[in-house]
Amino acid sequence: MLTVPYVTSYLSEHFGDDAFRTLEGYRARGGYQAAKKALTEMSPEDVVELVKTAGLQGRGGAGFSTGLKWSFMPKETDKPKYLACNADESEPGSFKDRILLERGPHQMLEGILIAAWATGAEKTFVYVRGEYAYPARCLQQAIDEAEAAGILGANVMGTGFRHDVVLMRGAGAYICGEETGLLESLEGKKGQPRKKPPFPAQYGAFGMPTTVNNVETFCHVPHILTRGADWFRGFGTEKSPGTTIFGVSGHVVRPGLYELPLGTRLDEIVFEHAGGVPDGRKVKGVIPGGMSMPVLPASMLDVPMANESLRERKTMLGTGGIMVMDETTCMVRAACVITYFFRDESCGQCTQCREGTGWMNRIVERIERGAGTHEDLEVLLDVCGKMEGQTICAFADAAAWPVQGLLRHFREDFEEHVRRQKCPFPDSFEL
């Protein structure tokens, strides 16, 4: 059962308290004071500047500067402006947005209100993945409460500022977590990503200027408003400030959520917080940031969980979804699961991705069956190279990176399958 983080910090400190989910309980903990301060004491430019100074980076995977993104919204325009909240959390290994929606929906709504003030947006569309029926109910309840109390609607907290929040449920498509796929889906279409430019800040939802931020990104904002940029920079590293909620899954003693500063070492999270691998087995590899991010071998876990240090090891923070694989794990089987997923979820627009994901999946399944050849490994790398950077959106890159990572660090697993013409890992997880 989804449980509150084992380690908490400012985002999740009240998640164990049922009252925090209600407007009354949230207000009792100082809730909506930050939004009030922004709307009554600060100009939109002040808010953007503060969030820039704090150095908040988007927590949906790409890690772009939130303040900078907000500043791209046109100031002089007669078009309505929108925000979109990306709650389509579908990156395998990620489940932090779920707890943020279930246990702290008002915290996110407050972040949305502040972002709306900063960007001049009149409406936010929150796009919740269709499978998250319960988190969606929790959020809708909070929206209804906030509307009834005049915190959302035509006259936000008596300031004359208008802001409405609309919850929309997706219907099971990973690609709708890509920001322009999300916008297409909001418009009632297939979630096929758009070519950029134009960027969403110019031409977003329904053709209007739109900023898309992740659930967790919004949740940090009220804390920055209340306690300031210096306080926020007291967490994390110089380049990656603040905390994030890491999700740890796979072969560990205590799988779950951990809110820790960015820059916390991966081995500290895996061994100290999550208790390491059960029954004295050893770690073989760890995927550090959701399934799209390249795996790291056991020898490379002494890395701070921040993009600037993970990039040096050819991987990234992504969504902070950490998957631990023990020494019994067959990395070719892992590749089978990973490539099947991307093959299944490719939206089909770009040939390189539609065909490439199928090629990758067929090759690794052939190798796992014992019918692979040494040339297959070269073809696999060649296909990856022809997908990366060649398509409308980053999905094809996200499909190629994990395969490249597995071949970089566990090529021996693949070669051993080819040499023995069978899977040499009888104790690995079942396919």
Added chain:
Amino acid sequence: MSLSEQVRDGIAREMAKYPKKRGALLPALHLAQAELGHISVETAKELAEVFEIRPIDVMEVVSFYNMFYDRPQGRHHVYVCTNLPCSLRGARTLMRGIEARLGIEAGETTADGRITLGHEECLGACAYAPMLRVGGTYHEDLDLEKAMQILDGLE
């Protein structure tokens, strides 16, 4: 079967939330499917009229999203997550066990029309694996016996 007044009213309320009415197409499909069980070509034609688009525009959306069905389904949708975090913790072994007990394979419906079984991609329950979803409800930290207890309890 055609769309009830309730569904039509619900769709009208959804349309009011979006700057263009087509924005309400996914919500409308959720509403229609909740009542009818799936989106038939007939339903798509009715929705197309409501939205002033072509029936094919509706059906291409239905076929794009995993959660919309273009044909009749079992009374309960049982989906086992088989993505990597769940597979590492035995999800595929669980799936085989459920298939054997129900006497069907993933993708099929039991002969009594009670359960449609399927694989599903990551459901955001990675630390509580293996898990399955029955409609909108998650069941986590499962083994085969716990899973079968849940499935046996479905009418």
